[in-house]
Amino acid sequence: MIFAANFKTNHTRASTEKYIEVLNEKLLEKKPEDQVYIFPPATALGKYEGDFTLGAQNAYPTQNGAFTGEIGTEQLEEFGIKTILIGHSERREHLGESQDKVAQKFTFFKEQGYEILYCIGEPLEIREKGDEAVMEYLLAQFDGIDISYKDLIVAYEPIWAIGTGRSATVEEIASTHQALKQTVQKPLLYGGSVKPANIQEITAIRGVDGVLVGSASLDVESFATMIGEK
Numbered sequence: 001m002i003f004a005a006n007f008k009t010n011h012t013r014a015s016t017e018k019y020i021e022v023l024n025e026k027l028l029e030k031k032p033e034d035q036v037y038i039f040p041p042a043t044a045l046g047k048y049e050g051d052f053t054l055g056a057q058n059a060y061p062t063q064n065g066a067f068t069g070e071i072g073t074e075q076l077e078e079f080g081i082k083t084i085l086i087g088h089s090e091r092r093e094h095l096g097e098s099q100d101k102v103a104q105k106f107t108f109f110k111e112q113g114y115e116i117l118y119c120i121g122e123p124l125e126i127r128e129k130g131d132e133a134v135m136e137y138l139l140a141q142f143d144g145i146d147i148s149y150k151d152l153i154v155a156y157e158p159i160w161a162i163g164t165g166r167s168a169t170v171e172e173i174a175s176t177h178q179a180l181k182q183t184v185q186k187p188l189l190y191g192g193s194v195k196p197a198n199i200q201e202i203t204a205i206r207g208v209d210g211v212l213v214g215s216a217s218l219d220v221e222s223f224a225t226m227i228g229e230k
Helices: 013-029 073-077 089-094 099-111 131-140 170-181 199-203 220-229
Strands: 002-006 035-039 083-086 115-120 152-156 188-191 210-213
Touching (some): 002 188, 002 220, 013 220, 083 099, 099 115, 131 170, 152 170, 170 188, 199 210, 199 220
Parallel strands (some): 002 035, 002 210, 083 115, 115 152, 152 188, 188 210
């Protein structure tokens, strides 16, 4: 089972260092087959050690250059980081990342040999149209994406369940994951208001290979509890 924590624009370098210190103690009891990923904000990236993988929430598809406000592979590789989130709905929606831009970024980091955690998800108006509309919308988010890439992990996050406190139902998660598995034979995570109260229910669903956790991962005790209770 995969457990990924996306801090988004939360935590500082100091609080991330403390978080990882505590998390490492908790991870001594995790199952050997479980994998843990931590995605702090860019200012908190560092050379941390432990039984987890550190990744970047975002980077520009370049080694370096005149891209004000961005980071490239030169900055990531200083810390030995070779894992990145791509396609998160918040970047698509709030920062205007089109599918073409997302695909360009994917191709660049694939060529650099990065492990990619690729996010897909649908808004509420699509969900309300039914399963067929949902799958059409989700599969369109694989346009330009090499789904056979060996270091690909996919995260399904219904946009209407991110940060709302409302998770998708077991039936919605199960049907969507099983449908996606027919096209994408890669580890498939669920994200969207995952928390200690529902972690066991979600990870027990057929087709769910792990979780991408947002707000509930910000507290290390909460995130560690989810890893231990799945």
